Amino acid sequence: MTRRLGLAAGLLVAAVTLALPAVLDDSALAVYILLGLAAMVTVGVSLLMGYAGQVSLGQGAFYAIGAYTAALLALNGAPPLLGLVAAPVAAALSALLIGVPLLRLRGHHLAFATLAMQLILLSLAGQLDFTGGDIGLQGIPQFSVGAFEASSASVYAYLTWAGLALVMLITHNVITSRPGRALRALATSEIAAASAGIPVGRYKLVVFALSATFAGLAGGIYCFYTGYVAPGSFPVLISIQYIVMAVVGGLGTIWGAVAGAAAITLLVQGLDRLASLPGMPSYAPSVLSYAVYALVLIVVVLFMPHGLVPAVSRRLSRRRAEVPYR
């Protein structure tokens, strides 16, 4: 019953996902692409925070690493496909490297350390010559595979959502398996997990790298889509945004990450429109977006502490349970 319902819902979502790029205009398509990219990163955040219990306030750093990696490769004449593959790999390798010292920390110490990591990375990117300093890298070629070039936004939309589907599938497969159970176990008690033979440190490192991989892939797609990357594209606020998305959608659910990313992206878009109406002060956009994160977080924590998706699915299953079906 639930299985068939889930399958039907999945097919419906897939159909809508595939149909949207054909009907949306370019500005709506931009929102659709950014939403998919945000969801990709947020699935990783949800895996890291919701399942494995590790906080990262610096996920934007891996998004940036992916974007800069693909951009630098493409600008130096490498085939774009190579750049797109290298983006998640570079993000994962950086996470493995940074994670060794960082993951010794726990809770808010880890949160601050990951935040600091992003700040350091951003200031490096703003200083170094080969990353283009504050101006960043421009004139990144279009994504292409062989003779096929991604000349329209709808191609990027398909690329993004295919990437998201892949990320969701990997996450689902991991969490419903031996390594996934180990991650969920160490989120509650590292001591009890180690007693079951789980190498806790190594597992934390791997999940950190996996979440970075997702962010890196999103960054790679982003750089080809926008055609430029700069430190300003990856503010600290973006990392906080991923956490808000994960929490709003429901930590520890895969669909929650997507729902949260959709809810926040659309909300922010709506507010941007509102803030740029004539007569609004120039600081309106930034004030509104900060206020919205804070407000949404407070409302969700107060009224839906487990997030959107669990709240809805619980309501559905309660309703179903009232019907005698056995």
Place this chain on the structure above:
Amino acid sequence: MLNVSGVSRSFGGVYAVRDVSLSVADGEVCGVIGPNGAGKSTLFNLITGHLAADHGRISFLGQRVDRLAPHRRARMGMSIVFQAARVFRGMTVEENVMVGAHGHTRAGFAAAALRLPRHQADEREIAAEAADALARVGLAEWADRPADLLPIGQQRALQLARALCARPRLLLLDEPASGLRAEERERLATLVEELRAAGLTILLIEHDVGFVTRLADRVVVLDLGRVIADGPPAEIRSDPAVLAAYLGQAS
């Protein structure tokens, strides 16, 4: 099987375990008793590696283990049931027990993500062993419940099932009967007897002296971090030092 020799551990200059030596033979059930704060749980943590010893050596299955990480010792066959319930939240009872099989299965992230045959084979094996362990402790019909909603008695049983799922060579039980109702306690005693009959080596901490003397081949008594007696249950009951330190205090 297990050999602890001259092991000490202090916290802020105060010894919790002081120059403790004991050995446990293959297939033996060894009880560990002592007043509150005697150092029993600390001794278990030293054996399983959750605490590092200041002095002394520990060997298990003929190999020195005192520098090994806890998960390595677990993989060699040490399974511990902690004094405080440590149930994994957000997971079902069955999943909690399945975690116990981690050490003797191998499907990693890649095998899981790609759903390789290795993953499928491991999952089948893990599920079968978890079902077996759940049945042994009487939790079979609770398998699909969220583990953190279980009453305390069942949480204990759950941890025992998880420990059994690890295919232990040495089982360490830290006050497994505390907080249990009479019939749960009886069920636990029966299970420990079964495990002993099957040849499992067990270290058992328990405050209930009747419970320990019924199950143990040998009893080690700790007081203020030191071993004050070590012998068969009947001798321990009449040992003057034990009566003074432990039984005397209880009456």
